[in-house]
Amino acid sequence: MTQTMAVAKALNESLRKALENDPKVLIMGEDVGKLGGVFRITDGLHKDFGEGRVIDTPLAESGIVGTAIGLALRGYRPVVEIQFDGFVFPAYDQIVTQLAKMHARALGKIKLPVVIRIPYGGGIGAVEHHSESPEALFAHIPGLKVVSPSNASDAYWMLQQAIECDDPVIFFEPKRRYWDKGEVDVSALPGDLHRAVVAQQGTDITLAAYGPMVKVCLEAAAAAANEGRSLEVVDLRSLSPIDFDTIQASVERTGRLVVVHEAPVFYGAGAEIAARITERCFYHLEAPVLRVGGFHAPYPPARLEEEYLPGLDRVLDAVDRALAF
Amino acid sequence: MSVKSTAAGASPAKGRGRTSPRGHAAKPRTGDPGLVQLLTPEGERVEHPDYAIDLTPEELRGLYRDMVLTRRFDAEAITLQRQGELGLWASLLGQEAAQIGSGRATRPDDYVFPTYREHGVAWTRDVDPLNLLGMFRGVNHGGWDPNENNFQLYTIVIGSQTLHATGYAMGVAKDGADAAVIAYFGDGASSQGDVAESFTFAAVYNAPVVFFCQNNQWAISEPTEKQSRVPIYQRAAGYGFPGVRVDGNDVLAVLAVTRAALEHARSGQGPMLVEAFTYRMGAHTTTDDPTRYRRDEEREEWASKDPIARLKTYLEREGFADEAFYAGIDAESDALAKRVREGVRNMPNPGTMAIFDNVYADGSALVDEERAQFADYLASFEDAAAGSSAGTGH
Ligand SMILES: Cc1ncc(C[n+]2csc(CCOP(=O)(O)OP(=O)(O)O)c2C)c(N)n1
Secondary structure (H helix, E strand, O other): OEEEEEHHHHHHHHHHHHHHHOOOEEEEEOOOOOOOOOOOOOOOHHHHHOOOOEEEOOOOHHHHHHHHHHHHHOOOEEEEEOOOHHHOHHHHHHHHHHHOOHHHHOOOOOOOOOEEEEEEOOOOOOOOOOOOOOHHHHHOOOOOEEEOOOOHHHHHHHHHHHHHOOOOEEEEEEHHHOOOEEEEEOOOOOOOOOOOEEEEOOOOEEEEEOOOHHHHHHHHHHHHHHOOOOEEEEEOOEEEOOOHHHHHHHHHHHOOEEEEEEEEOOOOHHHHHHHHHHHHHOOOOOOOOEEEEEOOOOOOOHHHHHHHOOOHHHHHHHHHHHHHO | OOHHHHHHHHOOOOOOOOOOOOOOOOOOOOOOOOEEOOEOOOOOEOOOOOOOOOOOHHHHHHHHHHHHHHHHHHHHHHHHHHOOOOOOOOOOOOOHHHHHHHHHHOOOOOEEEOOOOOHHHHHHOOOOHHHHHHHHHOOOOOOOOOOOOOEOOOOOOOOHHHHHHHHHHHHHHHOOOOOOEEEEEEOOHHHOHHHHHHHHHHHHOOOOEEEEEEEOOEEOOEEHHHOOOOOHHHHHHHHOOOEEEEEOOOHHHHHHHHHHHHHHHHHHHOOEEEEEEOOOOOOOOOOOOHHHOOOHHHHHHHHOOOHHHHHHHHHHHHOOOOHHHHHHHHHHHHHHHHHHHHHHHOOOOOOHHHHHOOOOOOOOHHHHHHHHHHHHHHHHHHHHHHHHHHHHOO
């Protein structure tokens, strides 16, 4: 049963399904009730499931995540909404020092099935703290799983899989893709939550991306095709763990890799991928692994974000450089 | 142990002789002062036993002028947002008295820590209104030197600034200065851990800081009841400093109460919490849709408590202002609106390389390297364009 829907709608439907399927699932966050969240991802859920399941919380992120941990210890499966990327940090302490470690500390005897949804990334012309890409800060923490869908179908399926997962999952939603429509087969069997997929096949070079940058890479591949170049695009989908096998297989075919993300390049996901793929594919690589991403500077004011964010040209420039080796 | 004896055991009845670093014992006020009001919604002057104020007609006209100009500035900003000149605007409509009254209570050497909605307070601190718009236009993240008017940058992360204010106040006390600090925040913010921690620090160190909560009844879609089950001003008691609730739509009461609170802080008696009971008349920001969570009647109810109309009634009743005065303010409003409109439209976009500016005070090799690489990258387009135009030039 395939339906066309926007990413935001797919997330909404996914939450609805999770609430229906499991009475232990709870939605928590600021403005998730009557308002339906500032991006309307929880629209209509408060009306249909009541304020016992869809909970407007006080304006306190540490409180939201900390109490979600307690609810999870009691057998619930809280799905927490953080309103914007830059507002997760009051909760960062709870996420890093408590949520990530408790399973191990309890010798595996307890589970922490908490999902933390974070709309992230730029491109919507917002004020500061509304456009950041802090995913590496979470992927760096053992005990957390970190994923990011790039399209409606993954939004629909990955969110339900994250909620079913017994580990804490940081679920990064590419906010500037919320309004992008795509096909969702609501009756399909979902793939592995942590498996990367080849979104576009090609032979000359591999582009690895996730979340908001997958679309940019697909556009780059289309543009490059006009110039007779064949780019393969791998959508990572998961940042912790990362499916290095799929990237490796692609790089073994193409011999070149460019990693693309919005987050600053310095100490970012690209660094990890470059290092691992260099270890795994040293003799297949025709060029060093290149990275395209944000600068070592605060996310700029809205009027500069077009220049700051990696676009088609910066991706193609990196492709040129990789092919020039 | 019975409940009773637990309660008795926990009672701090025996004075612990706590003295402040500035030599004064903190003396919490007890009891519920209710809602301090000096001007009723009908514009009638009333007295309050603890908070007297005696203003000259000229001072009263000044407060009126401040409120009208602030409202006009705010309205102009909303219009500019609608016209696409601003990316976002957080309107203060309805909160003029809370902001002008408290702002006018500060002295130049006091220091203000605002959120993102304190346009009226900024006005009282002589911050150029155009400075406030850069952030909302998306050309900068702040746009003024906080030390020029002792008015800190706007803070978007809810509650953070209350800790900065407290620390600043601790510094003021260490320096032996007699200035005070005022920290603004919303009723929603009162739930943040940072705000609770700032109360703790301020109390423990007897810091000269006034916590000024504008309870405008809503935190986006969530009413105050989703943040607190007791009136916000009463929370101060739990930390050991006084709290007071003032009619936030009564500019006289806000001025009187904030003056007293700042004086309390300046004179070494430590922090104080002021809850200005007011109302956000508009949407949370220009992207918000209050019809999803708020009844129209509620807004109408509050409209009858409008802070500007109330002062105007009083001015007229007392014969403190004539037609020429109002005409003068109208002209000033129009001029301000025009200046703001033109100023915003002519506000230049930052240069691309501004991305790399001021990342560090001491510079950074990494930033320099990325800046140079990006400059080369951008130059490659110009070279290509020059090359192709040279190629096509006959
Ligand atoms: C830490 C943090 N969480 C969430 C937000 C998003 N947010 C911006 S304003 C706001 C509501 C604030 O309400 P309140 O403190 O009452 O102040 P008001 O805007 O009503 O003046 C929220 C949730 C934020 N800016 N910072």
